[in-house]
Amino acid sequence: xLGIVRDIAGLRARVQAWRQDGAVxxxxxxxxxLHEGHLALMRQSLATTERTCVTLFVNPRQxxxxxxxxxxxxxxxxxxxxxxxxGAHLAFAPTMAEMYPEGHQTEVALxxxxxxxxxxxRPGFFTGVATVVxxxxxxxxxxxxxxxxxxxxxxxxxxxxxxxxxxxxEIVGVPTARAPDxxxxxxxxxxxxxxxxxxxxxxxxxxxxxxxxxxxxxxxxTEEARAVQALKTAGFARVDYVAVRDAETLEEPxxxxxxxxxxxxAWLGRTRLIDNVVV
Ligand code: PAF
Numbered sequence: 001x002l003g004i005v006r007d008i009a010g011l012r013a014r015v016q017a018w019r020q021d022g023a024v025x026x027x028x029x030x031x032x033x034l035h036e037g038h039l040a041l042m043r044q045s046l047a048t049t050e051r052t053c054v055t056l057f058v059n060p061r062q063x064x065x066x067x068x069x070x071x072x073x074x075x076x077x078x079x080x081x082x083x084x085x086x087g088a089h090l091a092f093a094p095t096m097a098e099m100y101p102e103g104h105q106t107e108v109a110l111x112x113x114x115x116x117x118x119x120x121x122r123p124g125f126f127t128g129v130a131t132v133v134x135x136x137x138x139x140x141x142x143x144x145x146x147x148x149x150x151x152x153x154x155x156x157x158x159x160x161x162x163x164x165x166x167x168x169x170e171i172v173g174v175p176t177a178r179a180p181d182x183x184x185x186x187x188x189x190x191x192x193x194x195x196x197x198x199x200x201x202x203x204x205x206x207x208x209x210x211x212x213x214x215x216x217x218x219x220x221x222t223e224e225a226r227a228v229q230a231l232k233t234a235g236f237a238r239v240d241y242v243a244v245r246d247a248e249t250l251e252e253p254x255x256x257x258x259x260x261x262x263x264x265x266a267w268l269g270r271t272r273l274i275d276n277v278v279v
Contacts, residue, residue, distance in 0.1 A: 002084035004091045008139045011092050015053065015140055018089075023050035027142035027169075029133060032056045033073040033187035034082045037177035041146040042086045044174050049144055054083045055136055056093040061100070061107075062128030073190055092140065099135065108134045108165070110157055117250060117263060118153050118274070121240045129154055130161050137167050145169055150176040150184045152263060152276040156250055176275075178204070184275045196268040202234035203275050207262045210242065211279045214260065220244040220253070231266050240265040240272070244279065 005011050018025055026045030030038050038054075045052040056079055063069035076093065083091050107127050113119075114126030137145060147155050155173045162171055177185045182204035183197075192200060209230075210223045227242040245251060247259040260279035265272060 002080065002091060003089065004080065004093060006092075006094055007098050008094070011053070011090075011094075011140055014090055015051075015142070018051045024144070025049060025140075025142045026052045027136065027140050027145040028052060028054045028088070029136050029145065029147070030054060030056060030079075031058045031072070031187070032076065032079045033190070034079045035177075035185050035187060035189075037148050037150060037185040039082070039086055040177045041148060041174050042083070042088050044172065045144070045146050046087055048172075049142075051090070052088040053090040053092055053140055053142065054088050055140070056080075056091060057099060057132070057136075059099075059128060059132040060096075061131055062125050064122055064124060067122075068188075073187055092136075099132070107131050108161060110160060113153075113157055113160060113250060116153075117241060117243060117245070118265065121265065126154070126157050130157055133158050134161060134165060134167070137162070137169055142169055144172055146172050146174055148176060149173045150186065150275070152261060153250055156248070182208075184273075186273070188271055188273075191271040192268060196235075196271065199235040199268055200273060202231060202236070203264060203266055203273050204277070206230045206234070207242065207264050207275060207277050210244065211262045211277045214244055214262070214279050220260075227264070231264075236266040236268055238267040240267070242266075247278070 015025055026049030028041045028045050058072050060069050080091055108130040109127045119126050159171050162169055181201040183201045206227045210227045213223050214220050224242045228239045231239050242264040244260055244262050246253045247261040253260050261276055263276040265274045
């Protein structure tokens with residue numbers, strides 16, 4: 001039977017009891033609206049740790065004023081059923097007051113990492129993410145925490161915050177789960193209309209081409225510009241960025257032999273899709 005706790009004291013009591021039994025504890029932070037990508041995170045936690053806790057919390061601090069906090073898909077009963085079926089041991093679904101009591105002031109900000117790429121188009125997003133993830137890690141105190149590579153910049157933000165705030169946890173990135181046509185799975189894919197869903201896989205296709213061309217020695221800036229055009233031709237209304245970046249810092253690559261990543265964000269109607277691939 002899946003345990004469900006809604007307060008930090010209850011969460012800590014459960015995790016401490018597991019620890020006393022010598023169990024290695026895995027944490028899978030989510031905002032609910034679970035899909036196959038989240039199940040991949042849970043499977044990895046279940047395969048590599050002895051106890052898995054999944055968190056469900058739609059974090060208002062990572063939504064901009066014009067973003068979809070109110071509309072974000074929420075179905076806790078379905079999420080809990082999926083967590084239980086996956087075999088996880090505990091769900092932590094805190095209340096808003098538990099996470100952000102009246103007057104909560106503390107923020108965790110990373111600069112410049114949190115201000116570039118996604119941060120440029122979604123100001124404050126990574127401060128919201130870093131704040132809630134730091135809180136979740138300190139609340140649960142897991143040995144390992146799992147995050148999807150689909151949100152690659154988020155993964156780098158979390159790795160850096162853990163390193164720089166000396167939080168004793170291992171952060172594991174899990175490869176992006178994709179539909180058979182290549183579209184990265186995401187909770188917001190639910191917003192896509194049928195014609196938009198047909199166009200959506202072009203995002204992955206185009207950045208895979210960029211990665212192949214850059215790996216073959218073509219000029220990255222020319223490839224980025226070509227990709228923006230290709231996405232518009234495919235039917236994307238707006239392209240926020242297609243960027244070839246250093247895979248660690250996510251800044252412009254300084255050396256041609258550094259490991260690189262292609263990252264992109266583009267709009268189909270009112271839905272913003274992001275994706276990334278290794279060069
Ligand atoms: O990736 C997400 O679902 C969220 O950004 C996270 C990491 C759970 C923080 O709210």
